[in-house]
Amino acid sequence: QVQLVESGGGLVPAGASLRLSCAASGLPFGPYDMAWYRQAPGKQRELVAGITSAGNTNYQDSVRGRFTISRDNAKNTVYLQMNSLMPEDTAVYYCRARFSGYLYWGQGTQVTVSS
Numbered sequence: 001q002v003q004l005v006e007s008g009g010g011l012v013p014a015g016a017s018l019r020l021s022c023a024a025s026g027l028p029f030g031p032y033d034m035a036w037y038r039q040a041p042g043k044q045r046e047l048v049a050g051i052t053s054a055g056n057t058n059y060q061d062s063v064r065g066r067f068t069i070s071r072d073n074a075k076n077t078v079y080l081q082m083n084s085l086m087p088e089d090t091a092v093y094y095c096r097a098r099f100s101g102y103l104y105w106g107q108g109t110q111v112t113v114s115s
Contacts, residue, residue, distance in 0.1 A: 002026040003106045004095045007107030014087055016113070020080040022095030022106055029063060031077040032099040036069060036080045038091035038111075042089065053099075062088075087112045 020036065035050035049059045049069035057069055068081040078095060081098040092111050095106035 004106035006109040032097045034078040040091040
């Protein structure tokens with residue numbers, strides 16, 4: 001079955017960096033558009049960054065210039081490099097895969113940024 005497994009979250013001070021990884025299995029990774037979402041306590045899940053199968057990227061305004069999404073199709077993995085982290089980046093970060101009518105989510109990884 002399809003699995004998306006996120007890793008790389010943790011507790012860091014403001015200004016630090018983290019790199020999240022999402023390893024996909026059970027699906028043909030290449031054609032899938034991939035994305036990172038996040039959900040903070042009491043808030044709705046929101047798109048952080050996306051990367052299409054062709055490698056085109058888009059970012060939420062609040063993270064543009066600080067976060068970078070990338071993918072390695074040979075490793076079936078999508079990454080989110082997060083620099084200059086701020087307390088407002090604290091959330092559970094989820095990986096999402098989408099292709100045609102197929103949509104899959106990972107279980108999430110917690111990112112906590114202390115002030």
